[in-house]
Amino acid sequence: MFKTLFPNFNQKRLSKYYSIVSDINNFYNSFANLTDSELKCKTEDFRSMILKGNSIDSVLPAAFALVKQATKRVLGLTLFDVQLIGGIILHEGKIAEMKTGEGKTLVSALPAFLNSLSGNSVHIITVNEYLAQRDSALIGQIYELLGLKVGLVTSDMSIEEKKINYSYDITYITNSEVAFDYLKDNMVMDINNIVQKKFFYCIIDEVDSILIDEARTPLIIGGNTNSTPFKYLKACEISYSLKKNIDYLVDEKKQIIELTEQGLLKTE
Numbered sequence: 001m002f003k004t005l006f007p008n009f010n011q012k013r014l015s016k017y018y019s020i021v022s023d024i025n026n027f028y029n030s031f032a033n034l035t036d037s038e039l040k041c042k043t044e045d046f047r048s049m050i051l052k053g054n055s056i057d058s059v060l061p062a063a064f065a066l067v068k069q070a071t072k073r074v075l076g077l078t079l080f081d082v083q084l085i086g087g088i089i090l091h092e093g094k095i096a097e098m099k100t101g102e103g104k105t106l107v108s109a110l111p112a113f114l115n116s117l118s119g120n121s122v123h124i125i126t127v128n129e130y131l132a133q134r135d136s137a138l139i140g141q142i143y144e145l146l147g148l149k150v151g152l153v154t155s156d157m158s159i160e161e162k163k164i165n166y167s168y169d170i171t172y173i174t175n176s177e178v179a180f181d182y183l184k185d186n187m188v189m190d191i192n193n194i195v196q197k198k199f200f201y202c203i204i205d206e207v208d209s210i211l212i213d214e215a216r217t218p219l220i221i222g223g224n225t226n227s228t229p230f231k232y233l234k235a236c237e238i239s240y241s242l243k244k245n246i247d248y249l250v251d252e253k254k255q256i257i258e259l260t261e262q263g264l265l266k267t268e
Contacts, residue, residue, distance in 0.1 A: 017085050024084055027065030040147040042066055046117050063114045074141045083107050095207055108203045109139050116148060116169040120200035124172050127206045129154055136172040143170055153177055162195040175210045183221045238267055
């Protein structure tokens with residue numbers, strides 16, 4: 001079955017996933033008799049293990065099993081082995097290609113939960129706000145059962161609302177919003193107005209669309225300025241004294257002008 005679904009993986013790579021999936025399912029069966037409160041306590045146990053120096057990878061099988069058990073209880077769905085493999089691949093920072101209907105939304109819950117155990121915020125980036133809202137409400141039930149806080153960042157939120165939602169364990173957001181918030185954070189005059197925390201781990205839905213198609217359109221942002229027209233008039237006056245190919249170079253293809261060393265000295 002695995003050979004059919006993953007024909008390009010060599011046997012050695014597949015054998016590694018076989019053993020991990022087997023460990024996940026063993027943990028999943030052992031968690032079957034735990035109460036919801038005991039499942040939540042497991043989350044704290046895993047966090048403590050990582051805080052004490054254990055690697056995230058060392059708790060992967062048990063953490064994935066915990067998500068599988070929570071998914072069964074909250075949504076009544078059982079994650080298949082191929083979905084577990086998809087979660088492992090995402091955790092490794094690779095791209096997992098899945099067709100519509102194969103449950104990629106559930107797959108993302110596995111590595112998202114695992115990486116949130118480090119104490120850092122995890123971002124799940126989608127192409128539009130509808131998907132962000134839908135997934136945060138649906139998959140958020142799984143995280144909440146396991147004791148995590150789920151955030152949702154939208155364009156109509158205030159700075160304070162965004163700061164709160166960015167601080168949660170797992171935050172759903174669109175690609176454009178996370179990019180604009182990053183630009184805005186680099187323009188603030190008061191550090192207290194920065195909304196994003198330290199970047200750690202993210203999962204990108206529709207990665208080809210976001211990193212290829214959407215990336216072709218530049219993001220443009222502007223801010224308020226207290227500059228006076230005098231500076232622009234002075235810059236214009238100085239530009240008339242500069243000589244092409246001596247004080248500045250013109251790149252016709254990129255449509256940019258760059259000052260040479262001599263041009264910089266003359267301008268100063």
